[in-house]
Amino acid sequence: MVPELEDADNAAMRRLSEGDDLALKEIMDRWQRPMTHYLFRHLGREHDAVSLAQETFVRVYEQRGRYKPTGKFATWLFTIATNLCRNHVRWQVRHPTVPLGVEADGEDSPRQEPVDPGATPSETVLAREKAAAVQTAITLLPEDLRTAVLLFEYENLGHEEIARVQECSAKAVEMRLYRARQLLRDRLRAFFGPDEKSGNKGI
Numbered sequence: 001m002v003p004e005l006e007d008a009d010n011a012a013m014r015r016l017s018e019g020d021d022l023a024l025k026e027i028m029d030r031w032q033r034p035m036t037h038y039l040f041r042h043l044g045r046e047h048d049a050v051s052l053a054q055e056t057f058v059r060v061y062e063q064r065g066r067y068k069p070t071g072k073f074a075t076w077l078f079t080i081a082t083n084l085c086r087n088h089v090r091w092q093v094r095h096p097t098v099p100l101g102v103e104a105d106g107e108d109s110p111r112q113e114p115v116d117p118g119a120t121p122s123e124t125v126l127a128r129e130k131a132a133a134v135q136t137a138i139t140l141l142p143e144d145l146r147t148a149v150l151l152f153e154y155e156n157l158g159h160e161e162i163a164r165v166q167e168c169s170a171k172a173v174e175m176r177l178y179r180a181r182q183l184l185r186d187r188l189r190a191f192f193g194p195d196e197k198s199g200n201k202g203i
Helices: 003-017 022-043 046-062 073-094 121-139 143-154 159-166 170-187
Strands: none
Touching (some): 003 046, 022 046, 022 121, 046 073, 121 143, 159 170
16 A cells, blocks of 8 residues: 555545544545455455445444554555455355356356456456456465455455454465465466466465
């Protein structure tokens, strides 16, 4: 997170705690898209991601008086979202009316990642197939490994920050990232070969 944006988030939270409800809109304008993307990658379902992103900002508003800028705002925000996501998955396990994981078709299918505009049609198709395969493989990871990968590879949080989100040690985060990468490489071997990394995120 750029320091200027971190300062802006803390200033907005201070205004929000003082009764300026418009400060929440400022926070949402900055964070709604990245938060929805994070939750979508976590769950593989667009509808659930949008719903939980909205619920995350409801929690931000509810906790406005208790927020203390002792750490990064992003860490606090992703902690809220991750806890909501974890509870949602647990609820789905207890109420299995909707299958977990990425759906192949329909409005909940993975969004296509940007591709090279100079690529040939066959290269474009392959790039999209690879992106969908990575999304599916990440969604199928155990929850603790999936969270660590998404926060590190896509949200650029460091080991210490992820440890705060997951309530574990930085060493445990390091081990989770190692295990996640091993599982992803095994599952994506057909797309990327035994030595090729799965995409541009360093997985």
